[in-house]
Amino acid sequence: MIKQILISDPTLRDGNHACAHQLNAEQIAIYAEAADKAGVPIVEVGHGNGLGASSLQVGLSKEDDKTILETARKHLNKSKLGIHVIPGFATIKRDLVNAIDIGVDVIRVASHCTEADITQRHLGYVRERGKEAYGVLMMSHMASASVLVEEAQKMELYGAEGIIIMDSAGAYLPSDVQEKISALVNGLKVPVGFHAHNNLGMAIANSIMAIESGAKILDGTARGFGAGAGNAQLEVLVAVLEKMGYVTGIDLYKILDASDIAEKEIMSIVPTIKSDSIVSGLSGVFSGFAKHVTRISNEYEVDPRDVYRELGKRKIVGGQEDMIIEVVMDLIRNRK
Template sequence: MARIYLTDTTLRDGSHTVSHQFSPDDVTKVAKALDDAGIDLIEIGHGDGLTGSTINYGFSDYKELDVIRAAAGVVKRAKVTVLLIPGIGSVEDLEEAVHAGATAVRVATHVTEADVAEQHIKAAKKMGLWTVGFLMMAHMADAERVLQEAKKMESYGADVVYCTDSAGAMLPADVTEKISLLKANLSIPIGFHSHNNLGLAIANSVAAVDAGATYIDGSLSGLGAGAGNTPTDTLVAVFNRMGLEHGADLYKTMDASTEALAPVLLAKGVTAQTNLDALICGYAGVYSSFMLHARRAAVRFGVDLRDILIELGRRRAVGGQEDWIIEVANEIAQNKVK
């Protein structure tokens, strides 16, 4: 199966959760952590895209270009990405974003209005940007209409076209139908962006990959509008379990949530939703009741809790074998010394 490319939208879609108040300092911390984790594209800016800071969509206290510069200053390998919605942002706004350090853009339209993106996609390509066509509210059109609009974006020069479940309204069967048709009829890669309003963001992302999508969106701890986006941390764990090729490191992605994002959110009175303890238990395949014992053993032996649980899963530990937790933690500690 083809390599999967991950776009993290914590610092753009996730900004809805904090009323678009990520500061340049916040962006520096989170963007650096995401880049270190191996995320391919890191989306930055107001939740409604370039120049979205208005009375209609909510004002940010921080200058948009300063936020982009903050990300560009620490990101070494990922594409610093911005969202442009024609009618909110303009080609001129995009030019300023490029000067500030943006290297990719997602040009977003309603699913039936791809034609309004022609000018912006063509201009973005002339600027040398990696350019994504982003068809929003894709649940509102049937598969044939989504394909019709996607072909327009392909013809304008888009490098990728996205089927975007903006309302979190799609079921896995809907995703499979739409992505499969796009995959069969386009010559460029297909992407998928999901919201978790029906609790199906991970399932829909998996369905998208199975149907041929190679660009998948997430956000740390699922931060985003409505019920949030597909959690990037969980997505990486699931893709690892599926044996898919991608560039993200699971531990570093989890740490980006707990060590970079969580303190930023806490300072704004927001608590991250994703339970990463539960995530690692599921990833390892062990009883959740092992968590408390493993946490104590991790502290006692100075080792990573996750390593303990994963090794217990490899050994297929079950209830009644809690004594293995100490044994495993000790072995990991001894191996660190060697």
């Protein structure tokens, strides 16, 4: 039996979180070409928060969506071109129509883990246009296994051909992944996927646990380039999967080359697990908040770890970046 795993590589999308969305066209071209050569099945590109998200609030992209997509399209031959789409950031008329016209192959429509309802129209439109449609549940640690199954079933009903859960805060241990992925595999007809973050050093182990629990799709990025402590490191994932007898279709030496190129050409710094990221993971706070929390905490001289703990208690999610200031002000007030 061939144990085939579908790998999607959001280096050029989640990695944008790690560089304030400043990836430029040349960098996109260089890495897309290297990933394509290595046989990466899906290369996902865009603003960290996906299509149409470039804004003052969550950060302006270096390049607009059109440039990003056209550049990637031009440099991908065998790899499919993927995007991350959060309804609210991305509208069908303004964004999705154009993206599909440019030649996007795979569209992941994402919502907070308890809000699958918002994905219905976007998933429907993607299917209507004959493109591959996936549903993504973000911040999945905030919902129980049974709630995740309910939400995923909605996405399946809307036309999603696979469901990916994201550990957006890097909060999971392998036992958590086992519980949630098993429940989803049992509750769905379509394949299940997992997107890891490394705040607790578990990105690779959690990804492997997802597979061992029945998942068929994994996300990984070169050197783990991504929000906060980074994602599952793609080239490590490929090596470990190969060692375990799984088939990814990716050439090991060539993906090692691609990750070397990525480190040299697109990263000012390779993600490591900083102290704040650990507390962020323990608190269940979205990894994309890291840079904002560090900056604002330094500015107001509060302990960023206390900020994460409080954000965790208030169950803040992506899009609520303004709450960081509010939490910092409360911490200062309580100090007095």
